[in-house]
Amino acid sequence: MNDALLERLRFCTVLPTLPSVAFRIIELVNDPNINLTQLAECIASDPALSAKMLKVANSPLYTTQRVATNLRQAVNMMGTHATVTVALSFSLVRSLSGHEGNTLFWRRTILAALACRLLGKHYGFNSDDLLLAGLLQDIGILALRSVAPDEYAELQAITDHEELLKAERNRFGSGHDEVGYWLLKRWGIPEHLSLACIASHADTPGHEAQATPLTCVASSGYFADVFLKGDHVMQIVAASESAARWLGMDACTTIAMLENMREKTQEFEALFDMCVLQTDQVDALLQEAKELITIANLGRQRELEEKTHRDVLTGAHNRRYFDEAFKHEFAVASRQGWPLSVAFLDIDHFKQVNDTYGHAAGDKALIALSRIIATQIRGSDIFVRYGGEEFVLLFPGTVAEEALIVLNRIRQAVASYCHTYDTATFHLTISAGLAFHMDEDMKHETAEGLLRTADNALYTAKQNGRNQIIKSKAK
Incomplete structure (x- = not known):
């Protein structure tokens, strides 16, 4: 202090x-x-x-x-x-x-104590201790x-x-x-x-959400504010987010907790000889809370799903996402007769960057290269970090010649970009192998076969001197 x-x-x-x-x-x-x-x-x-x-x-x-x-x-x-x-x-x-003459202070204190007690009871903690902790916070x-x-x-x-x-x-x-x-x-x-x-005023936990007596206290004030603040939308969302952040509480349980508070409030008012809620407004507020928490929870689920599908370093889609998307796009293309192109990309001599300048420089280069590629592709194209310095581009509904144009544009943009790290500067180039399906009489039996063809084309590009695009030949 x-x-x-x-x-x-x-x-x-x-x-x-x-x-x-x-x-x-x-x-x-x-x-x-x-x-x-x-x-x-x-x-x-x-x-x-x-x-x-x-x-x-x-x-x-x-x-x-x-x-x-x-x-x-x-x-x-x-x-x-x-x-x-x-x-x-x-x-x-x-x-x-x-x-304290400000009744808002005591109304919030009583509601926070009620929330603490109910949360403690829900998670199996000593609810009497949490009642007192809520009053004292x-x-x-x-x-x-x-x-x-x-x-x-x-x-x-x-x-x-x-x-x-x-x-x-x-x-x-x-x-x-x-x-x-x-x-x-x-x-x-x-x-x-x-x-x-x-x-009750600690920062967001740096670990996975876990219910403890202290995290119950940390969340209780947010639950109290739902019933007290004028901006109910903001407070409802804040309560939902705090319950998920501190306790790992899902939307249904959060809603049930607010409803339980509503049911128990009159009991607490009688015990503490204090009017806490305006009952004529609470029912409408709880209905609004149900709707907003449900919407917020769907948003968190989408955000979480998006995070699990992205590479942490570059922001490109990850291998897990690609495996699902590629199988789906291959099945649709085969069924509808639509063209599908896929390319393997590899950074030429990338090991030399790590060996010469260090892995931090290599990471910075991967991030820059990913941004360059992302600016050159269309919204319907799928960009994936496949592993290490290897990337994949998936072009749904795209014939090979159109994909080849995009790939050459990417190759030129990458080659012209000057990377800097500390006082050093360097350039990078990429090699790529392009394969296609349902185009030029080319039809693969499996998605794995199509991907293997692109990988073989990449190998040819590297064997032929790098910094080039090799398009697989139609059978």
Whole structure:
């Protein structure tokens, strides 16, 4: 955290504080020998909290066949861990709500906590821990507003959560994520809960999406914003993308999660004594969410499919894509009697480039050559990096002579391009072998046979001196 801000926080006399019962609960959290009697006595010292816990124990959150008629029964039914985390949750909200007049903050906090709990339940994590983590994740906002009320007032108009965090970092040197973590550690909140402040604002994971308690926290704010922000389209898409990015959640599950939040919101409103949603708008919003998430998911699937069909270095189609496309085009050409041309291309003496200038120079040359070829072909032509410095061009519906014109144009463009790497410059040439099907009385029995003919023509071009196109002869 920024040192200047840390100094201000340490000497601030109006930071959010906890009631004595909350501190006692935190002590119990960190006591390995805690027992239900101690816990019940602690909660009983606060009549309002006792009434709340009895209400929670008999709520759908902890539906059982038994009904708790007193606090001791409620604690027994819920168990030690659940009682501690839920009691601390309500104690914190009750004591801290007086520090913030902006109801939007608390509406988002309650909805994020609900999302955290539901996500935890869905993935089999401790949902009570996640309820508390959801409530705590933005507590740094309260601390910043306490330590710098006038400065923070200038940020009040920012409604986007990520933009608010950026503005805080620009203004104070640290955001409410770091401040919240510092405050929770000062209170003695366990590490796995304090980390919620950091996790809820972490960057995109650098690994494959995986559901963990912390990624549930990271996604929860996006789910909350769906119900709160004016630009519902943007927030719905953001929630869908965050669920996929952080949790690997598909569109159907995301929609179900939003619907579940809608169903459970009134229950949470009753428990926290706070109106969170305008119910007359929610049903229309959820219908819009279903449509947008479905569309966004289809877009992600197409993007993923496109990525799996492209060579990472050059952007050309890859071997996997070619194998499928070539078989299809060959079958269509054979069935309809349409011409089909295919060419193998190879960079002449490419090994010398790698040996002389290094593989980085070779990669740069492959990228440049791929761009040159891409600018010379038509939209219907298929350009493939077949492997190493070898490429394939597929010309559907194209007779050999037309394909030969394109290939010679490519050969000339490649030969005239000057490659540069550091202070070195060099030129490259290509050799190509062209084969054709359903043209000039040429008909191949199989797609493999057609490709083999193109490969043989390429071999002839290289044997004859390179930097040339060899067209296979009709039988």
